[in-house]
Amino acid sequence: MNWMSLPALACALVTAALGNATAVAEEAGAWQIQDGNRLVIVEGDKAYALGVALKVRQLQAATAWLVHWPESYHPPQALVFLLREDTVRRHFLQPPLPYEVHVGPYTPLGATIDAPALSFVVAPRGSERAVEFTPLHNLYGAILLARSPDVRDWPPCVRIGLSAMLTVAKVTDRKHLFIDGTVVGAYEAVNPAEFLDPSAAPPPRQVDADQRAYSCYLLASWYATSTPEERVAFGQLFTKLGAWTPFADAVPAALGGTVREFTDRFRLYASQRLLHRANYNINAELPGLEQDPPAPVPVAPERLETLLQQACAKLSRCPDNAAAKP
Numbered sequence: 001m002n003w004m005s006l007p008a009l010a011c012a013l014v015t016a017a018l019g020n021a022t023a024v025a026e027e028a029g030a031w032q033i034q035d036g037n038r039l040v041i042v043e044g045d046k047a048y049a050l051g052v053a054l055k056v057r058q059l060q061a062a063t064a065w066l067v068h069w070p071e072s073y074h075p076p077q078a079l080v081f082l083l084r085e086d087t088v089r090r091h092f093l094q095p096p097l098p099y100e101v102h103v104g105p106y107t108p109l110g111a112t113i114d115a116p117a118l119s120f121v122v123a124p125r126g127s128e129r130a131v132e133f134t135p136l137h138n139l140y141g142a143i144l145l146a147r148s149p150d151v152r153d154w155p156p157c158v159r160i161g162l163s164a165m166l167t168v169a170k171v172t173d174r175k176h177l178f179i180d181g182t183v184v185g186a187y188e189a190v191n192p193a194e195f196l197d198p199s200a201a202p203p204p205r206q207v208d209a210d211q212r213a214y215s216c217y218l219l220a221s222w223y224a225t226s227t228p229e230e231r232v233a234f235g236q237l238f239t240k241l242g243a244w245t246p247f248a249d250a251v252p253a254a255l256g257g258t259v260r261e262f263t264d265r266f267r268l269y270a271s272q273r274l275l276h277r278a279n280y281n282i283n284a285e286l287p288g289l290e291q292d293p294p295a296p297v298p299v300a301p302e303r304l305e306t307l308l309q310q311a312c313a314k315l316s317r318c319p320d321n322a323a324a325k326p
Contacts, residue, residue, distance in 0.1 A: 030304045031296035038078045041304070043087060043125075046296050052082050053293035055133055056140065058171040061286040063144040065177060066162060066169075066224055067151050068231065075147055078119040081308075082136055085124040091308040092122060092317045110139045111317055119143045122311065134167060141166035154238035157195045160213060161220025175289040181221075181273065181280030187214040189270035191263050195219075197247035215270075222269050225282065 031049035032041045040056050042049040060075060092111045113120035121143065123135040142163050145151050151159060169179045187210060194200055195212040196219075203209040223234045237254035241247065251259045273280050312318040 029301060030299040032299050033293050033296050035293040037074070037076075038080065040080045040082070040293075041299060041307070042081075042296075043083045043304075046298075049296040050293060052136075053296070054174075054289075055136065055171075056080055057293065058175075058286065058289060059137060059140060059166065059169075060144060061175075061288055062166060062169050062171065062177050063141065063148065065284055065286055066165060067145065067148050070149060073149050075144060076115075076117060076119050078121070078140070080119075080136070080140060081122045083122065083124060085127065087308070088122060088124040090319070091312045092315070093312075093319050110135055111311070111315060112139050112143060113315070114143045114146055119147065120311070122308075137167045137169070138163065150235055150239065153242040154235075155196055155198070155241050157212070157216040158220060158223070158238050161216035161218070162224075164213070164217045165220055165224065171286065171289075175286045177282070177284040177286050179282035181282070182277040187211045189215045189218055189267060192219065192266050193247050193259065193263070196241055198241060198244040199246070218270050218273065219266065221273070221280065221282075222266070225280070 030041060030043050031046055032039060033049060033053040035053050035057060038053070038056055038060070040049070040053045042052045044052070056078070063069070088110060094110075110124060111120075111122040119140070121136070121140045123139045126132040126134045142159070145159050145162050145166070151162070165179055168183050169177060171177055190211055192215075195215050203212055223231060226234060233255050237250055240250035240254055245253075248259055251257070251262050255262055309318070
């Protein structure tokens with residue numbers, strides 16, 4: 001795909017979605033909501049669409065809290081589709097995903113574009129209520145993190161860990177963020193040099209990749225629950241490692257201690273968390289979530305079909321039976 005065409009794709013899709021809302025019946029199978037710089041298109045009834053738009057807003061607010069967005073930062077315009085799984089499969093081929101970035105059972109299903117002008121996400125509804133929004137959290141959460149100031153330059157492991165935190169995050173009572181410290185399965189933590197050192201070899205087996213991913217989650221959780229001063233030091237460490245500074249040089253330069261001391265601190269955190277998981281729950285109040293999103297507007301079935309055909313064609317992801325019409 002020609003990535004230079006992404007700004008044009010952004011304009012085309014958003015203009016088409018905004019400019020072709022039709023006055024169809026209340027039983028419409030799809031709805032769109034323009035909520036600030038987020039355009040959300042949902043398959044389902046009107047009330048469900050309103051709830052999804054709020055979920056998208058909450059996910060953005062949770063990301064801002066988790067990685068401490070500066071007040072001056074505003075994420076790019078977003079076009080987010082939440083569709084039935086069969087709709088996603090019908091319109092988008094699903095390429096294999098490297099297991100290192102597989103953070104949930106629904107991660108490979110969907111489509112995303114992360115461009116300067118647009119964050120574009122097509123996510124399926126999870127098949128069960130408990131994981132209904134897991135694909136949305138995985139796909140849009142990863143883009144929000146990748147676009148976040150500073151975080152975009154951090155090692156992939158840190159972003160994977162933060163993304164896993166967003167996947168298990170819940171917002172209750174509209175604006176109360178809760179991340180359950182007990183829900184992620186436990187592996188034995190590995191030494192940070194094995195998953196943070198830029199020169200570290202890739203894991204040889206899937207179990208080793210899972211073990212590293214769990215350690216990445218632990219490191220992200222440690223960062224998120226640290227004091228402001230500690231977060232600054234962590235950020236300096238992650239930035240140096242993201243720039244391929246050797247691990248043995250980055251740790252003392254950013255943290256002021258030795259690699260052995262940092263490793264011991266991490267393993268102590270991991271063991272304490274394993275023994276007392278409930279003590280590591282995260283609770284926070286998120287700002288900007290008091291008001292409801294705007295009212296949903298119905299989208300005609302043929303309009304939704306056209307938008308999805310345009311998107312899969314631009315991404316070169318159309319199955320043979322769903323190629324875009326000329």
